[in-house]
Amino acid sequence: MEPLISIRLDRPQRAYQVGETIHCQYQVDRVKLNQLQAVEASLLWYTEGKGEEDLGVHYFQRNIPTADEPDIRALKQFQTTLPGSPLSYEGIILKIQWCARVRVFLQDGTTYTQDQAFLLGKTPVAQIVQP
Amino acid sequence: MARFFRLWGKKRGERRSGPRRLGEIGEAAFFSALVLLGFVLLIKFLVEQVGSEAPAETMFGLTLGVMALLLILGSVGLVYTLVQMRISTERRSAMAQRATQLPLIRQTSQSQQDHPQVPQDSDLTNSPGIRLAYRLPANESPLWQMGAAITFFLLWVTITLSLSVAVLAEHEPGKPRWFLFVMLPVCAAVGGWSVFYLCQQLRRYTGIGPTHVEISDHPLHPGHQYALFLSQAGKLEFESFRIALVCQESATYRQGTDTRNSTQCVYHEELLFRESIEVQTGLPFEQECEFQVPQDVMHSFAGTHNSVQWNLTVNVQTQQWPPFRRTFPVVVYPPAPVPREKT
Numbered sequence: 455m456e457p458l459i460s461i462r463l464d465r466p467q468r469a470y471q472v473g474e475t476i477h478c479q480y481q482v483d484r485v486k487l488n489q490l491q492a493v494e495a496s497l498l499w500y501t502e503g504k505g506e507e508d509l510g511v512h513y514f515q516r517n518i519p520t521a522d523e524p525d526i527r528a529l530k531q532f533q534t535t536l537p538g539s540p541l542s543y544e545g546i547i548l549k550i551q552w553c554a555r556v557r558v559f560l561q562d563g564t565t566y567t568q569d570q571a572f573l574l575g576k577t578p579v580a581q582i583v584q585p
Numbered sequence: 586m587a588r589f590f591r592l593w594g595k596k597r598g599e600r601r602s603g604p605r606r607l608g609e610i611g612e613a614a615f616f617s618a619l620v621l622l623g624f625v626l627l628i629k630f631l632v633e634q635v636g637s638e639a640p641a642e643t644m645f646g647l648t649l650g651v652m653a654l655l656l657i658l659g660s661v662g663l664v665y666t667l668v669q670m671r672i673s674t675e676r677r678s679a680m681a682q683r684a685t686q687l688p689l690i691r692q693t694s695q696s697q698q699d700h701p702q703v704p705q706d707s708d709l710t711n712s713p714g715i716r717l718a719y720r721l722p723a724n725e726s727p728l729w730q731m732g733a734a735i736t737f738f739l740l741w742v743t744i745t746l747s748l749s750v751a752v753l754a755e756h757e758p759g760k761p762r763w764f765l766f767v768m769l770p771v772c773a774a775v776g777g778w779s780v781f782y783l784c785q786q787l788r789r790y791t792g793i794g795p796t797h798v799e800i801s802d803h804p805l806h807p808g809h810q811y812a813l814f815l816s817q818a819g820k821l822e823f824e825s826f827r828i829a830l831v832c833q834e835s836a837t838y839r840q841g842t843d844t845r846n847s848t849q850c851v852y853h854e855e856l857l858f859r860e861s862i863e864v865q866t867g868l869p870f871e872q873e874c875e876f877q878v879p880q881d882v883m884h885s886f887a888g889t890h891n892s893v894q895w896n897l898t899v900n901v902q903t904q905q906w907p908p909f910r911r912t913f914p915v916v917v918y919p920p921a922p923v924p925r926e927k928t
Contacts, residue, residue, distance in 0.1 A: 472922040496675040501891045504847050505836025508888030510702065514679035538700040539919050543883050546849045548834045548891045557673050563606070565673070575919065577883050580851040585831065 457485035459556050459568035468572040472538050476572070478554045479531040491559040493517045493526050498555060499540055499574075504547040512537055541575030546582055613666045619659030627652040704887040706804045706916040714799030716814040716873075721798045721897065724912040734786045738779040745772040789906060794818025794869070796899055796911045804916040805895070808880040813856065815899065818869040824902040828857040830876060831898050832883065832917075837890045852882060856897075884919040 464477035480495055497513040513534040517526040543550040553569040560566075630648060672680075686698075697705060714720040752765045794817065801812040815828060832852035838845055856876045864870045886893040897913040 472919065474922075494673055494675060496679065498675060498678070501888055503836055503891070505838045506890035508891050509674060509678055510888075511675050511678040511682060514675060516676065538703075538922075539884060540702045540886050541884065541919055543886070543893070545834045545851060545883065545893070547836045547847055548893065550886070555675060557675065559673075563670075576881070578881050580834070580883065583850045583853045585829070585850050585853045 455484060457558050457560075457566050458483040459558060459566065461554050461556055461568055461570035463554060463570055463572055465572075468570070469576070470536055470572060470574055472536060472541070472575060475533055475535050476554075477531065477533045478570075479529060480554070480556045481529045482527045482556070482558055485527065485558070485560070487519075487525055487527065489560050489562075490519070490526060491561050493530075493559070494557040495530070495532060496555050496557075497532075497534060497552075499542075499550055499552045502549040502551060503545070510540075536574055541577050542573045543577050543580070545580040609666060609670050613663060613670070616659045616662035616666060619655055620663060621659075623652055623655030623657075623659055627656060700884075700918060702886055702888060703918060704885055704916055709914065709916065710803050714814065717799040717801045717812055719800050719803050721800055721803075721913040721915065723796065723798075724896070724914055731786050731790055734779070734783045738776075738783045741772070741776050741779050745769075745776045748772055792819060793821065793901075793903075793906055793909060798897055798899070798913045800897075800915070804918050805878045806918050807878050807882055807884075807920045810875060810877045813874050813876060813897070815857075815872045815874075816869045817864070817871075817899075817901070819864070820866055821864050821870070821901075821906075822904045823862040823864070823870070824860060824904060825900075826857075826859040826862060826870070826872075826902075827855060827898075827900045828872075828874070829898050829900070830854045830856055830878070831896050833894055833896070835892045835894055852879075854879075878917060880920065882917065885916045 460481045460483070462479045470476055476497065478495070478497070482490070482493055494517070495515045496511050498509060498511045500509040501507055513532065515530075515532055517523075517530065519526055540550050542552055551571055552574045553571045555567060555569050558566045627649075630652060634645070697703075709721060710719050712720045712722065748765065748769055752762070752769055755762065755765075796818075797814075797816040799814040802809075805811060813828070817826070830852070831850060831854075834849045834851055836847050838847070854876070857872055857874045859872070862870065883893050885895050895915050895917045897915060899911045899913070900908065901910075902908045
């Protein structure tokens with residue numbers, strides 16, 4: 455059975471502006487503690503479309519079990535100020551998508567990923583233009 | 586069963602349809618085999634050398650080098666594969682980003698830190714204008730085309746002359762070398778075409794003068810107004826002359842072993858249009874205009890494989906020459922953040 459990964463952003467509309475602070479909470483369930491190796495949380499942008507994927511990480515956090523904090527499944531949170539660019543963009547052959555991503559590493563080597571997309575800025579959808 | 590034991594998978598650039606883990610294991614097994622082979626051969630070779638009483642082989646150094654190379658290549662590949670297997674894409678990207686921000690090897694300027702992935706404009710603002718603040722550099726220079734035409738012409742003339750000398754030197758009456766006789770006119774024809782092309786380029790280069798574009802400020806910001814000055818030299822009679830602000834998406838992708846590029850225009854605004862103009866001899870055609878960058882547009886973006894590029898393009902149709910187009914890149918910044926109303 456796959457682990458259950460929950461990600462919650464502080465705004466239900468999931469729309470942010472440049473320079474604003476984003477709050478993110480995440481939690482991992484349905485997995486035994488001894489099966490877990492690490493949990494990574496990141497805030498990143500990636501491209502979609504015709505070209506190869508580009509990716510940039512704005513915030514990154516890696517949790518491994520320690521003596522102080524043995525249970526890395528518990529609810530965790532982070533907050534960060536959003537950068538000036540790149541803004542979310544829905545073009546014709548290129549899309550730029552922002553998301554909060556949680557990646558779970560199990561002891562047997564398998565990984566599970568969950569994304570929560572959000573918008574940065576309010577760039578309108580691009581239209582095809584004939585020059 | 587076929588799902589797990591597929592002989593081959595489809596490849597779309599860096600994306601593969603086969604299971605990733607299986608590929609990683611295969612890569613690790615390949616490099617492990619390389620290490621093992623290098624190690625075993627090296628030990629065997631060294632034991633043989635120590636055991637024999639005869640003097641060392643003449644190729645001792647080379648043999649040793651090849652085996653050591655196998656060992657090194659295998660070890661580096663194996664370590665790299667294992668590191669790739671254990672580290673997520675996000676972690677790798679975060680580590681690389683952190684490395685560029687270390688004080689000793691800082692590669693990013695303040696503007697790049699404030700606006701990541703927006704291209705720098707230092708190459709666009711290092712040349713002051715005569716009328717306005719900056720003279721923009723053109724994207725493509727006709728000198729490259731000229732250089733390529735000259736290089737090809739010189740190379741081909743050398744090949745044709747060498748072939749002609751060879752045909753004459755080895756000519757024996759009654760024993761014609763048909764292959765060389767056939768090749769010679771073909772080479773001469775290609776040489777003739779290269780002369781024609783070079784002359785055409787030279788005429789064009791000297792006939793169509795340089796295009797200068799100056800701008801009042803840079804980088805550009807959405808909603809802001811800018812002045813533009815344009816100067817076109819050369820003895821020309823314009824049928825039409827257009828300047829436009831253009832935005833295009835560009836994506837690079839791989840198809841098999843080929844790298845391809847695709848572009849799509851998403852914004853085009855004509856800033857200036859003139860027709861039927863005769864340029865006086867010795868005086869360049871000069872125009873000034875103003876334009877505003879629209880408020881809600883995508884900013885310039887430069888990724889490794891994808892980009893959003895803003896350009897000022899000059900399209901000219903003349904009576905003497907084929908239509909030509911010159912492109913001047915500009916950088917558009919994202920709009921300034923709007924302060925949120927406090928509730």
